[in-house]
Amino acid sequence: MIPKDKRDIDPQETQEWIESLADELEEQGFERTRFLLEKLIEYASSKGARLPFNTNTPFINTIHSHQQPNFEGDRAIERKIKSIVRWNAMAMVVAANTKNPGIGGHISTYASAATLYEVGFNHFFKGPNNKNGPDLVFFQGHASPGIYARAFLEGRLDKKKLQNFRQELAPEGGLSSYPHPWLMPNFWQFATVSMGLGPLMAVYQARFMNYLVDRGLLEKNNRKVWAFLGDGEMDEPEATSGLTLATREQLDNLIFVVNCNLQRLDGPVRGNSRVIQELEGTFRGAGWNVIKVIWGSDFDEYINHENGHFFLKRVEEIVDGDLLKYVVEGGAYFRKHFWGKYPELLNMVADKSDKELEKLTAGGHDPVKVFAAFKEAVETKGKPTVILTRTIKGYGLGDAGEGQNITHQQKKLNQDELLYFKERFEIPISNQQAKSALFYKPRSNSKVIKYLLNQRKELGGFIPERNSKGPKITIPDISIFNELLEGTNNRKISTTMAYVRLLTLLTKDRSIGKNIVPIIPDEARTFGMDPLFRQLGIYAHSGQLYDPVDSDQFLYYKETKDGQILEEGINEAGAVSSFIAAGTSYSVNNVNMIPFYIYYSMFGFQRIWDFIWAASDMRTKGFLIGGTAGRTTLNGEGLQHQDGHSHLAAAVTPNIKAYDLSYGYEIATVVHYGLKDMYEKNNDCIYYITVENENYKHPPIPSGVSVDIVKGLYKIKSTNSPTIRLLGSGPLMKETLKAADLLKKDWTINPGVWNVTSFSELRRDAEETERWNLTHPTKNQRKSHLEKSLSNNTVPTIAVSDYVKMLAEQIAPYVPGSFYSLGTDGFGRSDTRENLRHFFEIDRYYITLTALRALANEGLIKMSKVEQAMKKYNIDPEKPSPITV
Ligand SMILES: Cc1ncc(C[n+]2csc(CCOP(=O)(O)OP(=O)(O)O)c2C)c(N)n1
Numbered sequence: 001m002i003p004k005d006k007r008d009i010d011p012q013e014t015q016e017w018i019e020s021l022a023d024e025l026e027e028q029g030f031e032r033t034r035f036l037l038e039k040l041i042e043y044a045s046s047k048g049a050r051l052p053f054n055t056n057t058p059f060i061n062t063i064h065s066h067q068q069p070n071f072e073g074d075r076a077i078e079r080k081i082k083s084i085v086r087w088n089a090m091a092m093v094v095a096a097n098t099k100n101p102g103i104g105g106h107i108s109t110y111a112s113a114a115t116l117y118e119v120g121f122n123h124f125f126k127g128p129n130n131k132n133g134p135d136l137v138f139f140q141g142h143a144s145p146g147i148y149a150r151a152f153l154e155g156r157l158d159k160k161k162l163q164n165f166r167q168e169l170a171p172e173g174g175l176s177s178y179p180h181p182w183l184m185p186n187f188w189q190f191a192t193v194s195m196g197l198g199p200l201m202a203v204y205q206a207r208f209m210n211y212l213v214d215r216g217l218l219e220k221n222n223r224k225v226w227a228f229l230g231d232g233e234m235d236e237p238e239a240t241s242g243l244t245l246a247t248r249e250q251l252d253n254l255i256f257v258v259n260c261n262l263q264r265l266d267g268p269v270r271g272n273s274r275v276i277q278e279l280e281g282t283f284r285g286a287g288w289n290v291i292k293v294i295w296g297s298d299f300d301e302y303i304n305h306e307n308g309h310f311f312l313k314r315v316e317e318i319v320d321g322d323l324l325k326y327v328v329e330g331g332a333y334f335r336k337h338f339w340g341k342y343p344e345l346l347n348m349v350a351d352k353s354d355k356e357l358e359k360l361t362a363g364g365h366d367p368v369k370v371f372a373a374f375k376e377a378v379e380t381k382g383k384p385t386v387i388l389t390r391t392i393k394g395y396g397l398g399d400a401g402e403g404q405n406i407t408h409q410q411k412k413l414n415q416d417e418l419l420y421f422k423e424r425f426e427i428p429i430s431n432q433q434a435k436s437a438l439f440y441k442p443r444s445n446s447k448v449i450k451y452l453l454n455q456r457k458e459l460g461g462f463i464p465e466r467n468s469k470g471p472k473i474t475i476p477d478i479s480i481f482n483e484l485l486e487g488t489n490n491r492k493i494s495t496t497m498a499y500v501r502l503l504t505l506l507t508k509d510r511s512i513g514k515n516i517v518p519i520i521p522d523e524a525r526t527f528g529m530d531p532l533f534r535q536l537g538i539y540a541h542s543g544q545l546y547d548p549v550d551s552d553q554f555l556y557y558k559e560t561k562d563g564q565i566l567e568e569g570i571n572e573a574g575a576v577s578s579f580i581a582a583g584t585s586y587s588v589n590n591v592n593m594i595p596f597y598i599y600y601s602m603f604g605f606q607r608i609w610d611f612i613w614a615a616s617d618m619r620t621k622g623f624l625i626g627g628t629a630g631r632t633t634l635n636g637e638g639l640q641h642q643d644g645h646s647h648l649a650a651a652v653t654p655n656i657k658a659y660d661l662s663y664g665y666e667i668a669t670v671v672h673y674g675l676k677d678m679y680e681k682n683n684d685c686i687y688y689i690t691v692e693n694e695n696y697k698h699p700p701i702p703s704g705v706s707v708d709i710v711k712g713l714y715k716i717k718s719t720n721s722p723t724i725r726l727l728g729s730g731p732l733m734k735e736t737l738k739a740a741d742l743l744k745k746d747w748t749i750n751p752g753v754w755n756v757t758s759f760s761e762l763r764r765d766a767e768e769t770e771r772w773n774l775t776h777p778t779k780n781q782r783k784s785h786l787e788k789s790l791s792n793n794t795v796p797t798i799a800v801s802d803y804v805k806m807l808a809e810q811i812a813p814y815v816p817g818s819f820y821s822l823g824t825d826g827f828g829r830s831d832t833r834e835n836l837r838h839f840f841e842i843d844r845y846y847i848t849l850t851a852l853r854a855l856a857n858e859g860l861i862k863m864s865k866v867e868q869a870m871k872k873y874n875i876d877p878e879k880p881s882p883i884t885v
């Protein structure tokens, strides 16, 4: 008999319906039953019955006990391996914090996830030599001690390394706190600790694998992308933002495993409801295959019991806060508060002691249940799978933190707690060794080690393992860009147009054209890239299933399975994840791909800097192109579009080389150098180039400046005995040259003029030089490019850019003479370029004014000349400041 439901006006009839369904289930099976139910629902809906939309299934395991496959391993040995890994992971954190209190580390995350990872390592994660190609695994960053502890058993990391957890600076090296491909370049592939980025990056890695296959650049394979995620992490907006893309693209190579220990750092993820059910709804709604692994095998007997419906009813009543309390309070409390609600339920556990009740396993700690879920996930076709698995945070810590609110931060165990841990997981070491938290590794010919190595061998070798070099690649000669190097004569174009031309030339190149990945978040028309739609095609896994509205035109919107362009829609976070997937392809797919991601520069660093930082962490290569950049050059769009500061962010991202360019030949020079730098010399960096939309004539490249363009500063105009010099940059080069004309014409001053292509590269070089000089005081002191270029003349310098003043100021300490920076601090405005440049005080008149005042400050001209200039150029001394509005 099913339990009473208040809404049920005729329980007898309900029971009859259920019984006939039960008969059907028994006789005809699931498929037929599901069909009948669907028909009934369809019929009821057609008659006007409005059925509530429900994305949830009952709060039990998706795979029922009678559906689960056999576990294909030696459970006893695997338990031993797992216990030893648990011990060493815990000992690593405890030892590090005993030696250096406050060094940090996490015990509880891995403690909850151990079974998930061990089942993966022993049975699923394909290694680099697997004939189906290696899987990619995004590990939960805070679980890294467990991943190190396993690598220790595998013989990949030695004891010294483990002792130096979080002490990479130790002379013999150490282990990075979290996954980091710079600090451990042969080990970690993906940086995951900025939570929420991992899930989105994983979606796009899976999608990019299909892109490579669909374009014929990678053989069809059976590789999977696994993303292990925290349930708290799923609250980050990025974590769920790729879910519908994953189904739209039918990413059956993608598996999310959400470690639902129901806790985050401060406390419960959802104390008052159930995070697993909430996530189930989200993922099912997005069309994913959802496998819940909530209850361990110990619970099967209650679910399958003749009174099992009481169990089903009870689990629907409780919330996560209750589940957490049962763990912390123990068996008697669990009996009273959970089972005790209904006599039928209480009866079911009458023969169990409190201790036994306490030990009933959660689904995520039961290898049999986890194995079943992983197996179904890898076999699922046509859609991605998420496994929502219930675990216990700090599992095995006992009083030291199991399930407690403080558990995330637990880093130290006292001697009793260490002994408890040792006993609970049967670690074969002495009590004395346990109290000292010593590492334990069985002999290499022991069953445990042999088994573990054999499983990895069968699966194709160890993971994680990072490949640091892509295959050899030859970059074509710079002459492919001759058209840009030669200038535009009288034709006026923008640097954006020059960039699009460059991209077109590159994609046509026979040797590397196919490796170029143009990425764009719904802004191709803004940048004049739409002709590429037809030429290169827009990637669509399913091809083009419709006749586009512009199909009668030559440049129609062409979607195709082997399309080269990744048109990501209004989704900068997704687009940069594609950039990361393409830019790490040399390492994770062994295929050199060269991403060119162009976007509205305001929606780059400002909006998704964390992804760009992660890209840098992961040694991504490629070009980020900040389009329509410059606070006054992008006129008309107003304050939310006008970027005057992305170069500051770029300057402090360690391996980003940032350029704000004025002319087509500069773009050709920098891109060509960048291609060689990244793909021939194998330097792992990102080139950030801002391009603008102001049209003007582009001169041909002056001779001998290529090297200096890349270094960040080259000479445009020299004078015999200069009294002042102007540094222009990007779109403000034009105003700088006009100012030089004014100075000459109106004041007979002839300034030297330089073009700064990169303030940040100049500063880096100067700082490195200074650093060397500091520690080599008696050696011949070195000179930076800035010094070599400018130190012949100690005259005042006026630097101007379309960015905040701080951009140019970063080189001030290294420039001889006084230094004045003009820039665009303040909110943007929609107005003409001319008005904006006046408003921000960076136009030719303000440059001239600043130059005159600099000379007056030096006593070279009278201050009254400055006032004269203000009158002459109509500069109002009481004009409102751009930064105070
Ligand atoms: C973007 C971001 N915000 C905050 C943190 C700090 N942080 C690290 S772990 C953690 C809690 C993680 O909880 P959950 O995702 O549930 O993982 P668990 O450790 O419980 O498996 C927090 C808040 C972070 N690493 N990244």
Ligand SMILES: [Mg+2]
Binding pocket: 230, 231, 232, 259, 260, 261, 262, 263, 264, 269
């Ligand atoms: Mg959690």
